[in-house]
Amino acid sequence: MSEQEISEEETLHVAHLARLGLSGAEVKSFSKQLSAILQHAKDIATLDLDDVVPTKHAISLMNVMREDTVGDSLDRDEVLASAPEAQSGMFVVPKILGES
Amino acid sequence: MDLGAQEIADLVKSSKVSATQVVEAHLDEISRYDSRVNAFLLVMAENALEQAKRIDVRRSKGEELGPLAGVPIALKDNMAVSGFATTCGSKILEGWKPPYTATAVKRLVAADAVLIGKTNLDEFAMGSSTENSAYFPTKNPIDPTKVPGGSSGGSAASVAARFTPIAIGSDTGGSIRQPASLCGIVGVKPTYGLVSRYGLVAFASSLDQIGPFARNVQDAALALQVLAGHDDRDSTSIPGSHFDNSFTDRVAGLRIGVIQEMTTGISGAVEHTLNDAIAFLRSMGATVEAVSIPxxxxxxxxxxxxxxxxxxxxxxxFDGVRYGLRVPGADITQTYEQTRAEGFGAEVKRRMMLGTYALSAGYYDALYGRAQKVRTLILDDFAKAYGAYDVLISPTSPTVAFGLGDKTDPLAMYMADVCTIPSNLAGHPAMSVPFGCDEAGLPIGIQVLAPAMGEQIMFSVAQSLQNGAAKPAVPVWRRD
Amino acid sequence: MFEEQGFLVTIGLEVHCELLTETKLFCSCANSFGQVPNTNICPVCLGLPGSLPVINSRAVDFAIRIGLSLNCEIRPSVFHRKNYFYPDMPKGYQVSQYDEPICVNGYLELPSFDKKVRVLRAHMEEDTGKSTHIGRIHGAEKSLVDFNRAGVPLVEIVSEPDMTSADEAREYVSELRSILVASGATDGKMEEGSLRVDANVSVRRVGTNELGTRCEIKNLNSLRSLGRAITYEAKRQIEVIEDGGAIKQETRHWNEDQGRTSGLRSKEEAYDYRYFPEPDLTPLAPSNELVDAIRSQLPIMPPERRNRLRLAGKSENYTRSELEQIQTCVNFGSDEMVLLAVSKGVPFKLALARAANEVTSIFADDPTVIDPGKFVELVSLEASSALSATQSKAVLAELAVEPTKDVKVIIAELGFVGLSADELAQIVNELIESNPKEWLRYVEGENQLGGFFIGKAMKVSNGKINGREVAQIMERRRNDILASR
Structure with a gap:
């Protein structure tokens, strides 16, 4: 593999979009590995696909809906027991940027 | 321990054996040998015995039991069972107990199957060797120096090791069929939408499908009959769908295509087994021809x-807000990044990076968009092939089971799925049937592919292949 | 609105409205406001691993209703995932319609401006939960999250940037609100957040065609905030440009107390939502039959109702106050009784005035109480002078207390039974005889003394007379006297 498809800078940007903290070593290895995988995926770049409709679902179902009828909700205390942090019946999270 | 699911169900229904006896015997086998395989992340012994007891009480009252009466079943640990830890083989979900149960699991329980444990997998089903589990790798019961395949390696190993007659897996790109092939058992990926995905922790939603492992084709069909059916909770569940477990082993007069593109780059032993399978099907009266699906x-x-x-x-x-792991940081963004850095393993991170990149601004059309168009080409090509052939066959895996730790290059590992992926992209059913083995005795499976909802004819061909298959591989401790 | 300063303002609005379904968009949790936090939650709306969404059919009906009410085309649509991280968004993505929304290409009329604002699209999406900053816990800044609102069905209505003033924007939202409420799809309560408005504001110099860089203003919780925020933001942008600066495209927060907008304090973040089709849902393609059925169930919308009233009044030029009365009747729902009254021969202006003024104040608590038939009976009597305006209003007030009571019975009980012409003439004669000086002054042209006689007549008749009729009798008598001189 000669061509580097994804720079380390791009790798860092993608990692931020995915909210993945990466170590310096991971940034290096991921940019190499992702580049190799994308290089392999280049085979589909050569196909003439202009008139091809993309397939979003393998099966063609339409209009699957449910009735607007109320069902059971979960027990709040049970749900909050699984939370990393909870208080006053709510989930507690660290400071959100932009809130004050 | 060599009893199949149908045999166990018949014995339990006729009170010749109690469900408790069946469950105790299987738990015993697990406690004796699982240390050599590491198939299970969780053995639900207490729950299994209670369930068995309830079945026995009902039997004693003369109640009619379900089709899987007393049959011990192992579940891949990416399916929710209320109150039992579901880890997906990941640290990020360690300790999390879902407050609800997957539809497929409910159907098994309603059929009087006994849930005996949760099996190991590649983290979030991403992998082809079960080495990507955050907990431990699972070993191939036929040769513990080899991988069992993946990602449903724990479920495949459980069945191959005779820990359970049936196990349930999920197949996104081959995660049932490839380990079935490597462990010498039957593995089925049903038509997309035949089995509800509700409660299956999603890997790739448009490809994921739940399916069974068994040591013979009839047991796999019995399990599929229970699993299949419409579910209101899954919008992609096919309305009115069911699988009728009545098929023959007749292939005479069938037109069978051998996918040419899947006969290159395969090992010699695999090629040999494929040729044997072709010869056998011809001897049974089928027309077998090469077909290209470019x-x-x-x-x-x-x-x-x-x-x-x-x-x-x-x-x-998996963000550390509502459940699972949290590694607190100074603010929410840092908390996300640290939690996910620590909670996910390398392969999961690699795929999330790749996927995020493929969807990101400027790349969507060239990457994700084009890939969806290729999906259309594959569907069209399959449709053409099924105009001329009733079913298609191929090897399931290009190679036999490889050594633990042998494949370190991600791309080389991805190649393990080259024969199984097209069926997922098309949403079609496909299954692996053990047919031969290499000189070292490692199993080799044949993949049978059928058009959407073509399970009946797929099972017929599989049943026929089973009749001509080599002697089943046995766990290493049975040969000691 | 800033043309004298050489600038044009352009405004586009994005309005989110919560739908009045029983349950959330993708799960069967109750859709209800003001519940104990985290009690309306289930595996689906909490984003638990393995859960799957299923579309609420009533939410789709409501979205179609909204689209039809805004003159949109109803199209096959696809849900996408909009990927971004936020603690009040359980799945790490919001399910929304992206490039294939259910409703496109509609419009809405601004009655006071005689203008159509184009509606680009109206699409369905799920709401997020709510996070509240609470300050320090154990030394660290924290927020609390409640997921009751997560998954509540929303329709987002996106206008083209067709508005040019704060007044137009306010009328757009007020008109949109009354249409949405009339459609039955939402309660339109801005104060409870069931209607939320974001404004895209840009300015450009007069004489240029290219739109300026826009800023999106959030946190507009009332029509008043909307108007103030737009005016403030336009001024701010003009100042920046006149100082030689450039407008940065950004999201700004309206602070009602300070009366200003400010940039959100988030760090520079290139948004990349990585939209892709939601694989867990099927596409929606509402059949023509369904769309027609929903269309046939729709009530007549406010613009059409205003038109009907204008036509009934047969006027080319309505006064500002009459136009306001028309709007009031339509908003209140008393327009139908005006039409009914006009069809029975009641003068339009009389019926409109009673329906817009008295009916709306007397029946403010419950507009459904008044029986249109009784309203028509009452205004007919007033039109024929059998009842005075004062009497008519008193009868309405009584009807609010006892809505089923017969109008004639109320009139009798209140002693409003009209006097015969002879009785009336007799009363007037007696008054002239007992007040000769005042009568003479009236005859000589002091018209204000007419009121003196009407007042006296009211008194002796215990309010049973119609003042206008008394005035007519006096007028005739004076004319007779003057003619005989």
Whole structure:
């Protein structure tokens, strides 16, 4: 593999979009590995696909809906027991940027 | 321990054996040998015995029991069972107990199957060797120096090791069929939409499908009959769908295509077994011919864009807010990044990076968008092939089971799925049937592919192949 | 609105409205406001691993209703995932319609401006939960999250940037609100957040065609905030440009107390939502039959109702106050009784005035109480002078207390039974005889003394007379006297 498809800078940007903290070593290895995988995926770049409709679902179902009828909700205390942090019946999270 | 599911159910229903006896015997086998395989992340012994007891009480009252009466079943640990830890083989979900149960699991329980434990897997079903589990690798019961395949390696190993007659897995790109092939058992990926995905922790939603492992074709069909059926909770569940477990082993007069694109780059032993299978099917009266499905060669590329893209989105919910691991940081963004850095393993991170990239601004059309178009080509090519052939066959895996730790290059590992991926992209059913083995005795499976909802004819061909198959491989401790 | 300063303002609005379904968009949790936090949650709306969404059919009906009410085309649509991280968004993505929304290409009329604002699209999406900053816990800044609202069905209505003033924007939202409420799809309560408005504001110099860089203003919780925020933001942008600066495209927060907008404090973040089709849902393609059925169930919308009233009044030029009365009747729902009254021969202006003024104040608590038939009976009597305006209003007030009571019975009980012409003439004669000086002054042209006689007549008749009729009798008598001189 000669061509580097994804720079380390791009790798860092993608990692931020995915909210993945990466170590310096991971940034290096991921940019190499992702580049190799994308290089392999280049085979589909050569196909003439202009008139091809993309397939979003393998099966063609339409209009699957449910009735607007109320069902059971979960027990709040049970749900909050699984939370990393909870208080006053709510989930507690660290400071959100932009809130004050 | 060699009893199949149908035999156990018959014995329990006729009170010749109690469900408790069956469960105790299987738990005993697990406690004796699982240390050599590491198939299970969780053995639900207490629950299994209670369930068995209830079945026995009902039997004693003369109640009619379900089709899987007393049959011990292992579940891949990416299916929710209320109150039992569901880890997906990941640290990020360690200790999390879902407050609800997957529809497929409910159907098994309603059929009087006994849930005996949760099996190991590649983290979030991403992998082909079960080495990507955050907990421990699972070993191939036939040769513990080899991988069992993946990602449903724990479930495949459980059945191959005779820990359970049936296990349930999930197949996104071959995760049932490839380990079935490597462990010498039957593995089925049903038509997309035949089995409800509700409660299956999603890897790639448009490809994931739950299916059974068994040591013979009839047991796999029995399990599928129970699993299949419409579910209101899954919008992609096919209305009115069911699987009728009545098929023959007749292949006389059938037209069978051998996918040419899947006969290159395979090992000699695999090629040999494929040729044996072709010869056998011809001897049974089938017409077997080579058929080209050109677009399948692009399947791997399309798959490794679509599946990671969907996964990158599906795994965004693991953020340390509502459940699972949290590694607190100074603010929410840092908390996300640290939690996910620590909670996910390398392969999961790699695929999320790849998927995020494929969907990101400027790349969507060239990567994800094109991959979806390739999917259309594959569907069209399959449709053409099924105009001329009733079913298609191929090897399931290009090689036999490889050594633990042998494949370190991610791309080389992805190649393990080259024959299985096209069926996922098309949403078609496919299954692996053990047919031969290499000189070292490692199993080799044949893949049978059918058009959507073509399970009946697929099972007929599989049943026929089973009649001509080599002697089943046995766990290493039975040969000691 | 800033043309004298050489600038034009352009405004586009994005309005989110919560739908009045029983349950959330993708799960069967109750859709209800003001519940104990985290009690309306289930595996689906909490984003638990393995859960799957299923579309609420009533939410789709409501979205179609909204689209039809805004003159949109109803199209096959696809849900996408909009990927971004936020603690009140359980799945790490919001399910929304992206490039294939259910409703496109509609419009809405601004009655006071005689203008159509184009509606680009109206699409369905799920709401997020709510996070509240609470300050320090154990030394660290924290927020609390409640997921009751997560998954509540929304329709987002996106206008083209067709508005040019704060007044137009306010009328757009007020008109949109009354249409949405009339459609039955939402309660339109801005104060409870069931209607939320974001404004895209840009300015450009007069004489240029290219739109300026826009800023999106959030946190507009009332029509008043909307108007103030737009005016403030336009001024701010003009100042920046006149100082030689450039407008940065950004999201700005409206602070009602300070009366200003400010940039959100988030760090520079290139948004990349990585939209892709939601694989867990099927596409929607509402059949023509369904769309027609929903269309046939729709009530007549406010613009059409205003038109009907204008036509009934047969006027080319309505006064500002009459136009306001028309709007009031339509908003209140008393327009139908005006039409009914006009069809029975009641003068339009009389029926409109009673329906817009008295009916709306007397029946403010419950507009459904008044029986249109009784309203028509009452205004007919007033039109024929059998009842005075004062009497008519008193009868209405009584009807609010006892809505089923017969109008004639109320009139009798209140002693409003009209006097015969002879009785009336007799009363007037007696008054002239007992007040000769005042009568003479009236005859000589002091018209204000007419009121003196009407007042006296009211008194002796215990309010049973119609003042206008008394005035007519006096007028005739004076004319007779003057003619005989």
């Amino acid at each position: 677009s399948t060669t692009y399947g791997l590329s399309a798959y490794y864009l679509i599946a990671p893209a969907e996964a990158s989105s599906n795994l965004s919910r």
